Structure formats: C-alpha cells, structure tokens
Amino acid sequence: MQGRNISDIIEAYLKQILAESARVEIKRSEIAELFNCVPSQINYVIKTRFTIQRGYLVQSKRGGGGYIRIEKVKLLDDRDMLDTMIQLIGGQISQRDELALVQKLYDDHVIERKEANLILAATSRETLAIADRQLEEQIRANILIGILNHLRYERE
Amino acid sequence: MQGRNISDIIEAYLKQILAESARVEIKRSEIAELFNCVPSQINYVIKTRFTIQRGYLVQSKRGGGGYIRIEKVKLLDDRDMLDTMIQLIGGQISQRDELALVQKLYDDHVIERKEANLILAATSRETLAIADRQLEEQIRANILIGILNHLRYERE
DNA sequence: TTAACTTTGACTAATATTGACTATTATTAT
DNA sequence: ATAATAATAGTCAATATTAGTCAAAGTTAA
CATH class of the missing domain: 3.30.56.130 (Transcriptional regulator CtsR, winged HTH domain)
Structure with missing residues (x-):
C-alpha cells in the first residue's frame, strides 16, 4: 500500500x-x-x-x-473520543483527513470494517458530486458528525 | 472484441x-x-x-x-435490485422515501440493522442541515446512490 | 448519414520535492 | 554575565511530478 x-x-x-x-x-x-x-x-x-x-x-x-x-x-474512550473528533472536524473536512479519522475509528474498534467502508462510500467526493469544494467539505463534516453522534447510542 | x-x-x-x-x-x-x-x-x-x-x-x-x-x-447477487433502486432514486429523494428504501434493503438482508441505522443517521435532514430543500434531497440521493454502488461488490 | 465510440491535447488539480531564509536553543568566548 | 557563534528545527514559496477533466476532432458501425 x-x-x-x-x-x-x-x-x-x-x-x-x-x-x-x-x-x-x-x-x-x-x-x-x-x-x-x-x-x-x-x-x-x-x-x-x-x-x-x-x-x-x-x-x-x-x-x-x-x-x-x-x-x-x-483519544480516550467512547464519549470523550467522539466529542474530541467532532471538535477536530469543525465545520468542514477534506476527504484525506476524513480517511484518517475513519481509519482511527476502525483501529479503535468503534466501528467495523463494513461500516467504515460504508461511511467512506457515502462521503467520497465522487459520491457527493458537489462542484463547490467548500460546500462539499462542509457537508462531509455534517454527515460525519451526524454519524458520530449516532454512534454515541448505537454502540452496545 | x-x-x-x-x-x-x-x-x-x-x-x-x-x-x-x-x-x-x-x-x-x-x-x-x-x-x-x-x-x-x-x-x-x-x-x-x-x-x-x-x-x-x-x-x-x-x-x-x-x-x-x-x-x-x-460482484454480489443483488445488482439488479440495486440498479432498480438507483433508477428510482433519480436525482433526488425525500427522507420519507429513503426510509422505505433502506427498510427494503434491510428486509432483503442486503444490509444489517446497524448499517441501516448508520445510513439513516448519515442522511437525515438534521444531519445534512441544508437549508435548501431541493439541494438537500439531491445530496441525499447522491449519498444513497454512492452507498448502493458500494453494496454491489465485495473485496476478494 | 448519423450516432456512438475513440483519439488527442490543452488546461486543471493534487501531491511531492527542494532550498533559501528565519527562528530558537545551546555552547563558547570575552 | 553577555555576546558571539554553532547547531538545530520551522516556514514558505517555487518547482517538479504526477493524474483528471473536458471538449474538439477523428473514426467506425448501423
């Protein structure tokens, strides 16, 4: 690789x-x-x-x-980590940084491989297909934050 | 050829x-x-x-x-259904129609409950937070289509 | 003939490499 | 102590090295 x-x-x-x-x-x-x-x-x-x-x-x-x-x-456990990640994402996030973040979620066993790939598929530049780069990164951030918040209670 | x-x-x-x-x-x-x-x-x-x-x-x-x-x-076996769904989605999709679609994916065992919920979390109106309704539905369509395409295959 | 497919190249975008210049800290000389 | 010097690391912009896009022009098949 x-x-x-x-x-x-x-x-x-x-x-x-x-x-x-x-x-x-x-x-x-x-x-x-x-x-x-x-x-x-x-x-x-x-x-x-x-x-x-x-x-x-x-x-x-x-x-x-x-x-x-x-x-x-x-990044500590569960809740703290999710909060921290949401902080780090801020209002927008590039595809590259997102990949690293999702990788970390996977490494830390917060999500499984299938879920990780699903998230990446849902938020790739190709998928979103938004001409304006800034808007694309904002929406990617929104989706990721939505998912992270979802993981708060979905886990266990 | x-x-x-x-x-x-x-x-x-x-x-x-x-x-x-x-x-x-x-x-x-x-x-x-x-x-x-x-x-x-x-x-x-x-x-x-x-x-x-x-x-x-x-x-x-x-x-x-x-x-x-x-x-x-x-390539997996559900390709025809996925194609049909992508056709149906077209350029935009409401949250309501999406719910039905994700439900069908779940019923047909294409995705599991966790994944279904992840998809819904990723594409809810609240998550996307896009003021313009039409744009919201367009982006939801893009994300769903990206996910459906992702569901076509499995790495070997 | 026409519609689909292929080829081409100018322009764009992403990523990596380089080096001149700057900033900070440690050591030495006075 | 203080000043000069040496030894680091940081920044930034220019340049290099790729791949991507798109539309015009050419070719082929129905």
Whole structure:
C-alpha cells in the first residue's frame, strides 16, 4: 500500500517504530540523511501524515541536541473520543483527513470494517458530486458528525 | 472484441495482468508510452472498461510516485435490485422515501440493522442541515446512490 | 448519414520535492 | 554575565511530478 515516494517511505518508517514504542524521537537531519532528502521534507511528512486529526502529537526543540518527537495520542474512550473528533472536524473536512479519522475509528474498534467502508462510500467526493469544494467539505463534516453522534447510542 | 483499437489493446493488457494478480498498479505515463498514446487515453480506457458495474475498483494518487490502481472485486447477487433502486432514486429523494428504501434493503438482508441505522443517521435532514430543500434531497440521493454502488461488490 | 465510440491535447488539480531564509536553543568566548 | 557563534528545527514559496477533466476532432458501425 505504501512506498512509492520518499514521503510514504518515511511515513512507514516512523509508523513502524510507533507500532511498538508509543513515541519516537528523531533528529531531523539524521532522518533526512538516512532517506537522502532535504531536512524540510521531514516537516512535510509530519505536516501531512502526523496531524492531531490522525491521532499524533508532535513536539520539537531547536538548537543543540534538538529533536522532533512524535507521540501517538489516545483519544480516550467512547464519549470523550467522539466529542474530541467532532471538535477536530469543525465545520468542514477534506476527504484525506476524513480517511484518517475513519481509519482511527476502525483501529479503535468503534466501528467495523463494513461500516467504515460504508461511511467512506457515502462521503467520497465522487459520491457527493458537489462542484463547490467548500460546500462539499462542509457537508462531509455534517454527515460525519451526524454519524458520530449516532454512534454515541448505537454502540452496545 | 480484441485488438481493433488502442483502447481495446490496453484493456486486454490490463485484464491479462488482472487474470493473475487481483490488482494492478500502473504509472499512467508509462502505460501511455508503452502503447504510444496520450496519457488521458488511459483515463478513457478505465472510464469505459473498468467501471464498478463490471467489477473493478479504481484508486489513484497524483504527485511524485503517483499511480493508478485497478482492483478486481467480487460482484454480489443483488445488482439488479440495486440498479432498480438507483433508477428510482433519480436525482433526488425525500427522507420519507429513503426510509422505505433502506427498510427494503434491510428486509432483503442486503444490509444489517446497524448499517441501516448508520445510513439513516448519515442522511437525515438534521444531519445534512441544508437549508435548501431541493439541494438537500439531491445530496441525499447522491449519498444513497454512492452507498448502493458500494453494496454491489465485495473485496476478494 | 448519423450516432456512438475513440483519439488527442490543452488546461486543471493534487501531491511531492527542494532550498533559501528565519527562528530558537545551546555552547563558547570575552 | 553577555555576546558571539554553532547547531538545530520551522516556514514558505517555487518547482517538479504526477493524474483528471473536458471538449474538439477523428473514426467506425448501423
């Protein structure tokens, strides 16, 4: 599924570490050298793939001994998590961010695979077929929030 | 059916791979070069020959390391009913008519109760929160059709 | 002849890569 | 202590690298 460009490879590398360690701390220049890219590419990877919406917290420090630390965030259980997600969605959400969010719901066993795919099918750009991008993202947000609220009482 | 034009040839080429691999991932420009055609012809081939109705799922990514992925899926038995429903929905559907439709899907065991409720939650007037009634019904129609198309197949 | 299908290419959109410049923190020299 | 310097990381915009859309033009089949 991954590995066609450097960003994907770096993403996979970091997530592999995070699969075991709950947090990973890197030196930007070292990773850049390891993957033979410019240091700012690390920022790009983090910005596009390790957002809070996807359940990651990033901290860093400059200067000597500087680092970038990525931590996997627990969105707590049930109700808190749903509230948090609704907060994160806000008034609109892109298809890309939505995918990450639904993935997280699935990973956390809030929904099953069938439901996850149903949600994605219901809210894809192709399905919604709304010319105006902003409106599309607003409606996607509405639908997702509706579903999340529904999950509050549907569970169990 | 074979080899009369470039589109047919490209179709055959991809299907030959799919006969063994369940999925094929290509770089658009490479295939275009291989068959000596413009890149957008690949899109034409996919659009006309690898539709979901024929049992193919297509995903793609742009940018560096981009690709087009075609996956063969297993079509289910309810396709005719789904087609009929999509016809019936047309361009828009009220919440009331939708309820009847989802009920039928449930009665016919196409979806389970949880999924039915999820669909209703996703498409209720309250969730969509669109002032304009006509637009609301249009978008509800789009979402339902997207879901119905999703119900056509199963990943292998 | 006409309607459907195919081919083409100009324009658009999404995503990734790069590097110059900036900001912050630590270390060293005075 | 303070100032200078070194060692980090951050930002942002330009450029590169893909794929998508659409409509005009060409071709084929009924």
